[in-house]
Amino acid sequence: DTGVSQNPRHKITKRGQNVTFRCDPISEHNRLYWYRQTLGQGPEFLTYFQNEAQLEKSRLLSDRFSAERPKGSFSTLEIQRTEQGDSAMYLCASSPPPGLAGGHYNEQFFGPGTRLTVL
């Protein structure tokens, strides 16, 4: 178990550029979540997947944000036409299914995050 990994760890971009972040969940975790954390705040839920199905995306901040998990393994979060207000830490988490060693969907394991700075 290598934990949740995220790449890149840091991204600096210019306003208007597109960025994509990757998240690799813990193997056998079928749920994957994306959160955004701004300075001085707790993480804010964005979207989540169960396997390859995106079960909720209403909290994605605008139509510039999209996420995919094409094969039910890793996931990507893309932000198009970045704005300075998109600067934040983007966190990914995964959770095990209830049938896996006492797993619980609410017990989420977080990656180290991707810090986005939009200039």
Add this chain to the structure above:
Amino acid sequence: AQSVTQPDIHITVSEGASLELRCNYSYGATPYLFWYVQSPGQGLQLLLKYFSGDTLVQGIKGFEAEFKRSQSSFNLRKPSVHWSDAAEYFCAVGAEGNKLVFGAGTILRVKS
């Protein structure tokens, strides 16, 4: 809608002193409750969780938390703080769709 309030933005304690971080939640049903810790620039590490049963739960690093339904609280405690405990602590409640709703966090400073 679910919400979590952490009333203290900053707390400073002396090394070796006891610690209590406050958390109040709003949730209609029996809540699933969590405490996470975050070091600067890092992700969140789960300290402990409450799903059901014993209202006093033990976690990692010597932390414990007590669920009090009557007060809608889930306060985090540690009997003796170490300098390495300095970090930001987040309380969270499990919401619909199994997403987590977090409080704004409490920054813990430890003075020697």
